[in-house]
Amino acid sequence: MKVHNFSAGPSILPEEVMQQAAKAVLNLNETGLSILEISHRSPEFLAILAEAKSLVLELLDLPQNEYKVLFLQGGASMEFLRIPMNLMQKGGKAAYLNTGTWADNAVKEAKAFGEVIEVASSKDMHYSYIPKAYTIPDDADYFHCTSNNTIYGTQMRSFPETAIPFVCDMSSDIFSRKLDFSQFDLIYAGAQKNIGPAGTTLIVIRERILGNPKNGLPNIMNYQMHIERESMYNTPAVFAIYTSMLTLRWIKKAGGIAAMEARNNKKAALLYEEIDHNPLFEGTAAKEDRSLMNVTFRLKDANHTEAFDTLCKTYHISGLKGHRTVGGYRASLYNALPVESVQMLIEVMQQFQRSHS
Template sequence: MKKHNFNSGPSILPQTVLQQASEAIIEFNNTGLSILEIGHRTPHFMTVMEEARSLVKELMQLDDSYDVIFLHGGATTQFMQIPMNLLDSNETAAYCDHGVWGSKAIKEASLFGKVDVVASSKDKSYTYINKGFTVPNTSKYLHITSNNTVEGTQWHSLPDTDVPIVADMSSDIFSREMDFSKFSLMYAGAQKNMGAAGVNVVLVKKDLLGTIKRPIPSIMDYQKHIEANSLMNTPPVFAVYVAMLTLRWIKAEGGLAEMERRSLEKCNLLYSTIDTLSTFDCRINVEDRSRMNAVFFLSNPAHEAPFLELCKQEGMVGVKGYRTVGGVRVSMYNALALESVEAFTSLMQHFATTIA
């Protein structure tokens, strides 16, 4: 039976990337060594790191005012590393609370400085993105989560502010065209749209750094990692290699314009099916729906368990909603083929017919 991988992360990877990565585990670039064995300071791996960093900037059309660093710890580490590098204890940062990850980022930032929650959709169970809110000009930066993986919302236009914008892009990076120069710092775990778990990427404007007075532990200092070209300590070599292969694949497939075209095709099909069938209920404001993670429910809660069981029987993997939210979650990252969404929507239509 064909499996359709809708996991929210770690998630589906392109088949060509899996093939190339598996071959490199046996032997990397005719070196006689596995990618798991090569030294991280050897020319073999330094070439991989440099290509990965270069592809990030090329795909996002960023100039040399930005640095790209690959780090351990996943995006969650950035919840503390960002304020550690950017926020003094007497300064205030503005944060948006639109779900689990924004809330966690707020908690960590409050350990290093003052936090002003300038927008929150908690009042309606995180089913929308705030608009028209005010960001004080005295804020050191504004932190947003560009796509809320758990709740199923996504920013489709940026807030109007002169304050530097910092964005957690873990679940929608490289999925659409944007003017990325509007952000002063972007970060993302690799395991959704750009590779395997174990590494996260940080893109930061050079002029954002070096302004705080507190001492920063060397391993947490962005400037130290930039100076060392992401080789300050042993990086997650294999995860960086898989990220490089995935970025190559995105470029070869047509770049972010093509990723966005495919994304719209997939999410439009799924959301139109949800809206057409009364069996299903998407509670997210239409204009704020995520293209990456569609979160919805069965109109009759008693139908949820049998629907999820049918999904399991038919090879639909990873569609159970997040543990604190419930319902159904269908993740549609770059490597997911339209064929899988077509199969899932056909299953939805079949289920709706059988319970009618």
């Protein structure tokens, strides 16, 4: 049975990655050991970690002599804390763009460590758009934004220029589109959308922004300590990192980020066209800010919800329900989702229109 997985995360993984990971659970590279039981300091895992780091920089086209790659634990929410703890000076301040729930959570966490300047917010319109005109203060310790908003289906199309360190949460759209990644000084992303399974977080950091180690900063929260210990200050998430490495291999083999972007543009264009032309549905995000990763929409008549949900289930469409805070529907079109799944969803929407017009 083919299931069409539109889950927002943990999300769909490439079929060949799952097959390779499943094989490694029983026997990693003919070692006779499972990936679940090898030592994180074994030659086998050290090679996996090194390859994963190298692939990250290669795919993002970033120089190894400037950027360091970390695979840590705690999810993106941990980085909401770790970033101000490492980058905000004593008595300092940071600038944040508030475009969704996760950006708002990052703002709240940063306020525990100093002044937070909210340069702009789309909270007034339920995060349905991306603010365009705002000023980033030059005297802030860093600027933070979220490139894609999983819950509300909006995505930054362009990024501001700033002279201060630039931090970006790319949890839900990393490796999905071509960008000049060198404009960012710190990128972080939970693995469970476009990288691998839940359990590890990718951090890519321009080392020079760290400066001198802060007195009293706990080692587990200190980026410099994690760089020095090669992501192994504590036991890393071995299986999640291994599966992430396989996914990065898959992206490279498929043609890199440019190929992913072409696939994602096609999927998003097909689905948005159906939403805009099907009289029973409507999009919820501003058209100029629509996400290529998370397509949010709803039925114009909520009384049709049960019937549409039943039809989706009949055709094995999974994970389409919108976030609990906003309702409606959300089709997550991450890299590994095949265009055939989008086409199936469109067929179901068209069939529903024919029977309920």
